[in-house]
Amino acid sequence: MRREIAFLKKEIQGKINRITDQEELKQVRIEFLGRRQGKLTSLLKQLVDLPLKERPELGKLINDLKSYVQEVLDKKEKVINEEKNIEEVDITLPGKRPFLGGLHPLTQILQEIKRIFATLGFEVVRGPEIETEYYNFEALNMPKFHPARDEQDSFYLSKTHLLRTQTSPVQIRVMEQQTPPVRVIAPGKCYRRDAIDASHYPMFHQVEGLAIDKGMAFSDLKGTLTYFVHQMFGPNRELRFRPSFFPFTEPSAEIDISCAICRGKGCRVCSGKGWLEILGAGMVDPEVFKKVNYDPEQYQGFAFGMGVERICMLKYGVDDIRHFFQNDLRFLRQF
Numbered sequence: 001m002r003r004e005i006a007f008l009k010k011e012i013q014g015k016i017n018r019i020t021d022q023e024e025l026k027q028v029r030i031e032f033l034g035r036r037q038g039k040l041t042s043l044l045k046q047l048v049d050l051p052l053k054e055r056p057e058l059g060k061l062i063n064d065l066k067s068y069v070q071e072v073l074d075k076k077e078k079v080i081n082e083e084k085n086i087e088e089v090d091i092t093l094p095g096k097r098p099f100l101g102g103l104h105p106l107t108q109i110l111q112e113i114k115r116i117f118a119t120l121g122f123e124v125v126r127g128p129e130i131e132t133e134y135y136n137f138e139a140l141n142m143p144k145f146h147p148a149r150d151e152q153d154s155f156y157l158s159k160t161h162l163l164r165t166q167t168s169p170v171q172i173r174v175m176e177q178q179t180p181p182v183r184v185i186a187p188g189k190c191y192r193r194d195a196i197d198a199s200h201y202p203m204f205h206q207v208e209g210l211a212i213d214k215g216m217a218f219s220d221l222k223g224t225l226t227y228f229v230h231q232m233f234g235p236n237r238e239l240r241f242r243p244s245f246f247p248f249t250e251p252s253a254e255i256d257i258s259c260a261i262c263r264g265k266g267c268r269v270c271s272g273k274g275w276l277e278i279l280g281a282g283m284v285d286p287e288v289f290k291k292v293n294y295d296p297e298q299y300q301g302f303a304f305g306m307g308v309e310r311i312c313m314l315k316y317g318v319d320d321i322r323h324f325f326q327n328d329l330r331f332l333r334q335f
């Protein structure tokens with residue numbers, strides 16, 4: 001009888017894999033577990049013919065096999081039902097729309113800036129994020145002991161190298177490589193040791209601009225930036241050029257645009273001024289030309305630098321720079 005039990009176990013293991021539907025499953029269930037003629041039922045019935053002391057042990061073996069058969073059949077039934085459900089999927093229903101990622105708002109603004117300056121013939125160039133003191137400061141007419149070179153304000157990597165604090169050093173690298181006319185923009189990351197708040201972040205993006213040719217004047221700078229602002233913010237925005245100072249431009253200016261919220265009357269967004277600062281600019285200082293062996297008698301040029309986060313905040317009314325770097329989908333999905 002032991003052999004028969006072992007044989008039945010093998011048999012059910014073989015059969016279970018060949019079952020493909022509910023009907024076959026039912027047949028196998030009857031074949032093994034049927035009350036009248038099931039193979040296991042007959043085995044149990046045969047127990048009475050055995051000597052008394054062998055019965056309990058064999059009875060247990062048969063009952064164990066019975067539980068085993070029940071278990072494998074139940075499992076198989078589940079699998080068959082699941083497969084049936086899959087087949088019942090209605091393939092004519094409209095599909096679920098997959099969630100597509102989008103471009104980060106800063107990437108979008110950067111693309112727009114590049115597009116606008118491309119229409120004026122500006123080429124895109126890049127410079128390294130790790131700069132030497134020479135390119136980041138010295139060549140830009142910020143000699144040693146210039147307050148902006150303070151270690152408190154910059155991420156120094158060694159005595160001579162630091163993470164660039166501005167994209168302006170790319171101006172120097174371009175002029176070293178090219179002879180005029182020059183017309184480039186240089187987008188990229190900049191780093192400063194600023195405490196984080198609503199308008200400061202230790203990493204941010206700038207776009208530098210540089211145009212050099214014979215006979216360039218401040219009016220070329222004005223025309224270029226006016227065109228840029230009208231393209232970026234719409235033709236009704238007004239611009240204001242305020243005298244300012246940068247070591248590498250002379251004269252220098254800071255450019256404001258009229259506040260879109262109050263239309264120049266003064267509100268919370270513009271701190272009551274009616275104007276919002278968007279970039280720094282000026283005519284390239286002859287001292288800078290000397291560093292790259294351009295003849296200031298022959299060539300003139302203008303430069304400008306803008307913060308990409310700032311432009312994006314002004315364009316979309318974003319009130320906190322930290323939103324750009326927190327990767328909160330509720331923010332990002334709005335763009």
Ligand code: DAH
Nearest residue numbers: 166168280281282303304305
């Ligand atoms: N590099 C300046 C800054 O980070 C911005 C700037 C001002 C760039 C005037 C220029 C410029 O090219 O002409 O504050």
